[in-house]
Amino acid sequence: MSIRAVTRLFKHGTHILRNLCRRDLHEINIADKINVVPKVPAASQQNTSQLHNRVIPRNFVFRNVGLQIGLQARKILIDNVLNRVTNSLAGELRKKAARRILYGDSAPFFALVGVSLASGTGIITKEEELEGVCWEIREAISKMKWNYNDVNIEEVHSEENPITLKDLSFGQPIAKGSNAVVYAAKLKEKNIEEKCLGESGEPKTVEIKLEKDETKFPFALKMMFNYDIQSSSMAILKAMYRETVPARMYYSQGEDWELDLANRKRHLPPHPNIVAIFSVFTDLIPELESGRTLYPDALPARIHADGFGRNMSLFLLMKRYDSTLEKYLNNREVSTRTSILLLSQLLEGVAHLTSHKIAHRDLKSDNLLLDCTEDDAPILVISDFGCCLADKSNGLFLSYNSSEIDKGGNAALMAPEIYTQRPGTFSVLNYAKSDLWSAGTIAYEIFGMFNPFYGGKGQAKLKNSTYNDEDLSDLPETVPVIVRVLIRNILSRNPNKRLDPEIAANVVQLFLWAPSSWLREARKLPSSAEILQWLLSLTTKVLCEGRVIPNFADPQNLEGVSRGRRTYPEYLLISSFLCRASISNIRLALSWIQSNVYENDY
Template sequence: MAVRQALGRGLQLGRALLLRFTAKSSQACCWRRPEWPGPAAGWGRGQRPGQAPGPGAEPRRFGLRLPDRYRFFRQSVAGLAARLQRQFLGRARGGAGPCGRAVFLAFGMGLGLIEEKQAESRRVASACQEIQAIFTQKSKLLPDPLATRRCQGFRLEEYLIGQSIGKGCSAAVYEAAMPTSPQNLQVAKSGGLLPARGPDVVPRGEEEQAPPAPAFPLAIKMMWNISAGSSSEAIFSTMSQELVPASRAALAGEYGAVSYRRSKGGPKQLAPHPNIIRVIRAFTSAVPLLPGALVDYPDVLPPRLHPEGLGHGRTLFLVMKNYPCTLRQYLHTNTPSPRLASIMTLQLLEGVDHLVQQGVAHRDLKSDNILVEMDADGCPWLVISDFGCCLADEHIGLQLPFPSWYVDRGGNGCLMAPEVSTACPGPRAVIDYSKADAWAVGALAYEIFGLSNPFYGQGRAHLESRSYQEAQLPALPESAPSDTRHLVRALLQRDAGKVQLSPGVAGRSKLKLPFLLQRPSARVAANVLHLSLWGEHILALKNLKLDRMVGWLLQQSAATLLADRLMEKSCVETKMKMLFLANLECETLCQAALLLCSWRAAP
């Protein structure tokens, strides 16, 4: 205890002296004259720094002229510590007083400890950067189905159109395929389902001689064009938000590249990510009469197809990978285990973090806009889709000016974060979307863990994002991991800049861990689940040290590289570990670890 108090006193003295070293020459505490007494000469006993020494005061024996050595002190803390220690030895040999030697020793030890801590942090940051560089190159995206046909796929006539997959408020989605396989070529030659033909126009008797159904690896999304006009440039400009997840090859068609580049104030182009949908082709074409169009959406058809239709004759088509089902459909027939549910929530956080890093806010996260496919082991892989309501402006980023109620705040009002739903317009009002999608993931976690979403429906159990209180949030099942339960409640805090902690933890955290008083970002939340799933033995240590954390990261890196190399198709857990290591940052990782430790230390 005495050693700890001495070191603490040394750090306090070191901080005080450093503040005086870095003070401006115009301030009262200027170290130009060696006659001023130091702390050992009785500061605070009727004599202030900068005041002339009294008649019996002993002149200060060491004088560091800051203006001459300011650059040296600023450049190297370690050099300053070493210099003070050398001066301490010199003063000790020269017969300096014990108080002066104690000050020099405490100050040198304090600065030495500070430098050692900084060196350790630099080593950890360097290791994280090296691991991140390796896995950034190793991260594999899903293969592009049309990668070998860069000049094809920009006309609707090149696709076989199947049955309807679903429809929303602004588009309809259909199965699609390129007629390249022998089976599909047979269908095309025999007059199968082509863009100009659907069940409404199939002649009688053809059903009996119907060819075998082709495989449909693609999906075509036909936007409903009511107000965009019929020119390709106007269509691309009005529906540009749909092109945010488009690849470069998707915009290289006859109209796409020219129209998209000419559009003023176009949105950002999102970098690829495994948990984000990828648009592989985008083009405009005449609106065809697709299967079920006259029943599902007759009002948005052009007058040439439906006399009472209000749509234009041309619209935007987006080609994507065809996924088996949505998250809502998957959860309707499947009940994932608690561990699998945590991994599914983690995938959504990884996708949202990628959006935030790119300066994009989805603003319409819901289970219908999340697609699911299964890996070889039957584990679901989640993909965020439907960017029609996203915020992806190059100029404003995630800070949306809100001068009036006419500003679009996004879709899906039920899962709109409190800071968005309660925003009031004004001359300088701004809506911050940096943590809005992470809040929506917290609400979706209830559905993933088998409960009803508390922000849907009616009745006592129904909550509204603009008025609910944290105490009203229902608890996740007891089978859910404790860390995940804490994380979901943290993500659903009303105030994006505050997280409620227990009194004991909050008292310890106000000075040391200020980030604990904020709603965690998507990156920190994802790291929390990564550590909870795969770093249990690290978190079990009472003294969590950075060196041990680096050792664990190196072990995870080696195991992940080996698993990815041995298996032809990586499982979901291996893919998630690769994403974690590809986005590795020392600061956010330490925040996640300390956040977990604070939850586990709470009574």
């Protein structure tokens, strides 16, 4: 390093230290100030909002590097624009504006950015302006309120009035697995709720009769089996916190252990292709009339003498779905377009997980649920997060220094880089593209074939530990060539050859909605302005046509309603794409299509 470089580094370093030590400053999130910066993830926004209310201590240097970079960016703007003015009056105005900017007043900052854009001085490039419009598109779509078959549980209950079993009526059991059972459920009316209370006002442990009319139950209540965990909320939530990762409402008493758990685990924001869990709570295991038949071993001794279960467990109140993907595919002929819509939704869900540094680790067709209100365009959601990796300290990379560390769920659909990894001092499990690989295996089922890693009639079972890319069987000719090439890419044994989950999701979205001329061989890539024009067109359609979707819970409301050319699930799928759209990533997907699709011999 030259003497000149060292001198500059020392000069600027002392300048930063002097500014930090001079006064207390509040953290300023520049991303919230300028619309050309991509949207900050929801988790980061929550952390930032908490920091706004906390004063940063003096001389606390290294924690505030990001803060100083933002302040320096503002200072550069002042130097390049305000300092061009030389007369005394303007100089005084310049000094006042500089003070206001550096102390957090955004008004002059926005004004200077506007002047820069209008005059073309080059502070913000044309490409950044277009990405800024993309940011506005993401903001507008993310704020849309969809009117569908969901129930807004927050309107009925809150943290001060949490849901417990006394608030629910039960329907018939929907599904039962090795770790949980799921019942149809609904909220009780107030007068019914009062009859369920004892003389002391506490809920009684009584046998609950199951109502037969299934149309009245919009919820599903998942009751986890508890064999080993002591009957306390603290122990249960600590042991089963993975199940609560996608929950929209978590009832906290504000105790230290709960705050520690919330700070340690990652939260997954709501998404159309992630299961809608409205509430999570712990309660006593109820005595249901089918319990002794379905899951006798999981019952506590107070209900069933031969049971091995504990008295309390975890309950998850979620939206009730119509079917699993496995049952849906086995019970009907699925059109190619419906299959593509299902694949696109699965990739959108995986992209959402990966963007929040969460790995599901147990993707399979019976963990994918469908809302079949519109039978030819069902809504697909990823469910069952009991095996997920959602720890803030790990992200998508998990140190694997012992064979006792859990790799995840279904071994047959485990990505090869995870399955074949061996424990060691420096060994790491990289889950960045593992869920994407699992989704690629499920794509075979979606398009009417046997999963190659399960095997089937007359088809040898591939092993994720030994297969080669050439061993993968061809998908049907009815599957578009772009989709076939994409699935082969997703199932590449080498994770470095696979697309990123977001780019993979973009490829299918572009196939569904983009102008066909963009996808042709040897076609020049569209300009950024053309991509933005297309995004604005999609946004207009979603904002104007998607809003009029009626409540499907009442079929009479469907008569005479025009929804444009698309079904509701299609508008929802487009909105998922627009909520994360950026020109650069769309160009990457288009470039991959033109570089990889037409060189294959299909």
